[in-house]
Amino acid sequence: MRFFRYFWSPRLLPGPSCAAWLLLGGLLLLLAGQVRASHIVGGELELTHTTGTSYTLTLNLYFDAVAGTPDLIMGTVTASIFDKASNNRMQDVALPITSNALVSYTNPLCARPSLSTRKLVYSKEITLPTATYDGPQGYYVAVEQCCRNASIANIVNPANAAEAFYLEFPAVTRNGQPFFDSTPRLFPALSEYSCLNEPFYFDFGGADADGDSLAYDLVTPLNGHASINSPRPTASPAPYAPISWNAGLGATNPLPGTPTLRIERRTGRLSARPTSLGLFVFGVRCSQFRRGEKIGETRRDFQLMVLACPPNARPAVAVLPGTTGPVRYQPGRDTLRLGPGGNRCVRVRFSDPDLNSRLTLSVRAVNFTGPLPTFATASAGTVHAVGQPDTLSSTLCFPECADTKGKVFLLDVMVADDGCSLPKRDTVRVAFISVPAPSGPPTVATTAPVGRPLVVRVGDVVSFDVQATAPFNQSVQLELTGQGFAPADLGATLTPASPGNPLQARFRWPVDCRVLAGDSVRVFQLTAVTAPCGVRQTATVNVAVVVRYANTAPVLRPAAPLPPPPAPGEPPLVRLPLGATYSLDFIGTDVNGDNLSLTAGSENFTLAEAGMRFTARNGAGSATGTFVWDVSCGAVNLHRPLDVTFQLLDGTCRPLPQRQTIRFEVETPASPALKLYNIITPNGDQQNDEFRLPELPVDFCDNRFARIQVFSRWGQPVFESSDRDFRWAGGGQAGTYYYLATYTDGRHFKGWLEVKP
Structure with a gap:
């Protein structure tokens, strides 16, 4: 076995199909010259729970936009609901049309003028009362219409064949409790076709809003009771007669083919290789299971057109390891080995012998999950056109972090053309082993003491250096966190001083009063972080800081003695006559050296109103102030007690203010003894x-x-x-x-x- 030395670990996905194929999901008429009543292509019913006992009942009806005439499109259809156990009619529902739109081709370049289909949506909100719809066997909905396309090749008398749309759903209550369910929503029908003697495939898998399990099988389409003479009857109760197959054909063999049409039970993937031209009808049943119990089913009729398509050659793709040279990768023989420091890219050459063929590259993982390699250069292009080459090339690169852990991973490198109705493909299966670059955890160091706490006071600034180092020259980052607190909330920062590996940073914390809102011990966590290949690796060092806080009350004293209070519990009283001037100095001191603020004021007047003023000289550890009162009528006219409070406040986290209140009065002049003459x-x-x-x-x-x-x-x-x-x-x-x-x-x-x- 040959080995090509490279290095990585991807997962590969299939490229998008060109949709030069499809099933006419209940789709179209082959000939334009059909009888007037031949217009129904197919369709299905849906029942969607909205809220409470409210549901939306919908009929998706596919209509031949070529052979059918607009006046055949009905404005309303009638859906009938029956009890499965008794076939009793529960109610008839008139469904108005809510949408009328053409079904688009997946690949517009593959469109055929004779193939065009409209999707008609009939819908209405209905109520299913719990007291009425509680039958243990459930219920079914039916709509009967006539007629099918006259050109259908696999059933008897198709122009007179009708169609019964059928849906089963469970009771809306079980064991006295609501039982909510929405029927599956099937994959939309597409306006495309299959080519004679060419593979045909279609991903028919539906979706269930309730997460129920879905299973698919092919069934005989239902004919029902409608006819060309009674094309739109109100649905009769079951059973509904099936259509009649032509000789040699049936539900599991609806069209000649090698193989005939098949469907995968769990995925809903349709496949066939048709060997006859024509329009072929078939039926698909989607059964719905919850906890292993079948609770309902949805049926859809489809039509598949088989046409004679122009020849389409298969494209070719080759993988060339290395940056130069013609050596090709040999599937089953070679293995790519992708390692650190080596080339992790391969060249991909792709071509197609057809003229004007547009090619697209894609990759798909075979036996692994994880990131896929990506194309570093163009992965699509046109060959054999004017000015275009006959061979294209691209570069496919494997991720640096791919790790196969010693196993061999398989990757499909695919090229697809844009041929109709389906693209043709070529695939090279590549085996590879990938080893990522070596990695290891980082380390972190700090100039702060580790193992013993830093002891600080409010007002201090804590500062130290931090260094993070990563092995193998990896990128490294530093993170700052705290045990039970956010460092940023306390004003702490970690600022990178120099980028690179190692990474230098500076921790700085001006300790202020915010720290007193929590524990006295704060533990800062300094973490070095690397993330090689997305895997986070860390190393952490803890720095504990103990914050000490104590406060002694400042001292406030007047420079001169104060008069005694007139009574116990009252402030000292200063009484002066009009025209006098009174001055008193105050001194404030603080043994802690805190900033002091000395103020004077009153609760019920301003100093200026009473002819008073106060001037303070504040500072760290000491403050002084001078109070002056020019006794005037302004104080007398206030007609209230003149209490002035002097306050000394220490500027710290938990201040202990000191206060001194003094009462001031203006002496009333004496009057002679009052004599009243009579x-x-x-x-x-x-x-x-x-x-x-x-x-x-x-x-x-x-x-x-x-x-x-x-x-x-x-x-x-x-x-x-x-x-x-x-x-x-x-x-x-x-x-x-x-x-x-x-x-x-x-x-x-x-x-x-x-x-x-």
């Missing part, structure tokens, strides 16, 4: 001739004399003045009077007065 004798003897009140309280800031009012004994005002030095001689009328003196602060003085002749 009698005047305005007789001109210069003795007690006028009413006056000279001993009223003196004016004090805004607390001033407002007015004097004198009233007769009947309440009539007889005199009023805003002059505190007023004089009233009685108005010439003897008698008894009453007076009221008021001040701006609401105080008032009242009495009576007798005026005698």
